[in-house]
């Protein structure tokens with residue numbers, strides 16, 4: 100039985116990745132930190148093994164990798180919320196970069212042929228010119244946040260460890276993704292939760308928003324974890340791949356879709372604290388390289404993803 104290690108297994112993508120791998124009969128081991136919340140993986144606890152590991156600590160990571168010797172690593176643990184990276188840039192950079200270097204160093208030290216997927220991001224493209232969409236992998240990277248810088252560093256470290264040491268690293272540059280269990284800070288979940296709370300009478304019928312003009316390319320998380328699996332089956336080591344839907348909408352259009360699922364009358368109000376020092380205007384991905392290599396295409400329509408997300412928040416008391 101093949102063994103997969105998922106870093107950040109208790110997170111949004113990690114929990115969906117675990118579900119996907121279990122269905123494929125893969126043994127699943129995951130890292131958590133002592134203060135990780137377990138609500139996303141409670142239903143899986145019989146079937147997975149959890150190991151407490153601080154990824155920033157090279158010694159913990161070395162003993163984890165040395166003991167487990169996984170066939171696959173899905174490296175999903177990260178500080179993934181863009182605004183947090185402005186409040187505390189060094190924490191984001193340290194967390195995201197050091198954690199990954201420690202994994203690479205441990206795999207190298209034990210001379211494992213582990214296949215490693217690393218979660219890079221479309222945020223790396225940053226400032227995109229109108230004639231550059233849909234964005235291909237060879238587009239210049241013009242990062243607009245410390246988070247984007249941390250992901251560029253992860254991305255290029257993946258390239259470098261492949262070139263220098265032959266590590267089997269596949270770099271997935273994932274565009275926005277959402278679905279049930281998405282953290283409530285992120286825009287899709289934040290709006291869906293506000294609407295669900297209004298429906299329950301828990302708050303006044305006003306939805307607070309930030310920049311509604313930004314355009315984003317959303318893929319369902321369940322399509323994304325299937326892409327990560329295929330990346331390690333058929334992806335070229337050292338290569339980077341866009342994971343995207345190939346279409347985008349404004350945040351306003353996404354909000355209108357959510358509101359169309361609700362019967363309550365809701366006022367929209369801008370909350371200035373939700374605006375960012377610089378916001379990426381448009382992310383629209385060309386995923387043809389990944390499609391040609393793996394045959395992957397997204398399957399779940401955006402309308403279903405957003406309805407599932409709203410129903411997820413409606414399911415809480």
Ligand SMILES: Nc1nc2c(ncn2[C@@H]2O[C@H](COP(=O)(O)OP(=O)(O)O[C@H]3O[C@H](CO)[C@@H](O)[C@H](O)[C@@H]3O)[C@@H](O)[C@H]2O)c(=O)[nH]1
Nearest residue numbers: 179181220221222274275284285286308309310313350373
């Ligand atoms: N979070 C949030 N964003 C808002 C809001 N109102 C408008 N927005 C806008 O909605 C867009 C999406 O914001 P997020 O959901 O926070 O995601 P992101 O910054 O695009 O980053 C996500 O996608 C990246 C891939 O492109 C991921 O790498 C990253 O981890 C994250 O999932 C941004 O343009 C943001 O300004 C709000 O109330 N809250």
